[in-house]
Amino acid sequence: MVMEDDIRLEMATKPRLLGVVRAMVRSYLQSKGFSAETVDLAVLAVDEACANSIRHSYGSRTDCRMELRVRVTDAHVEFELIDDGMPLDWERCARRELAPPELSALRPGGLGVQLMYRVFDEVTFEPGGEHGNRTLMRLQRPPAGQTAHRAHDA
């Protein structure tokens, strides 16, 4: 069964709009009964996905468009981010363990995708057809009458 999107937000690839996206995602997840901590984490992870597309798919160009779709299934809330930019570096987008690094090995960057993996139950990156990328993020819904509270190991 194909689920209809609850939300389709098309936006310019302007970093200053990320605050608008965060506010929308926060409000939506609160309406679905997620705990405050889970909402905070999911807002961060969706923000990271959008920032990842802006930086790496569009090379920080601000005159492009991308679309965030949000829908619910029986078990999950799904966020689907569709961009029309350059293919992402799949190796950089692979999941890896984050271990406390040696101070001398600290390097900025490359962290956002790993935060997405640590927050969502499922994250997939796929080519978006002839152009661009499709990033799908799934978050398990709280059981009816309960508030979902994620037990993170961090």
Added chain:
Amino acid sequence: MGLEIERKGADGACTLVVRGEVDLYSSPDLRSAITKAMPKFGGSVSVDLRGIPYMDSSGVATLVEGYRTAMERSTAFILLTPSQSVLKVLQLSRLDTVFTIRNEA
């Protein structure tokens, strides 16, 4: 939403008091402030993070850059009283034990 960054203290031992959300849009402002505050050698730079309700990985990357520059210059780089939100993203990044963090009342 832009960042407010107030610089306190003398050159060589200053504190940057940061207020607002740190994300891909605003993190260049924090990076610039840390770069300007960094002594050529020695001293200290403290970044007061209690007024930050949200920080993403670009903010973390900015702090990592500051830390690396400080190490190269034998400068102490201290995170002061990070908010719960900042602490959480540092923990998720496995960096909460890497930075020097001090909590002030």
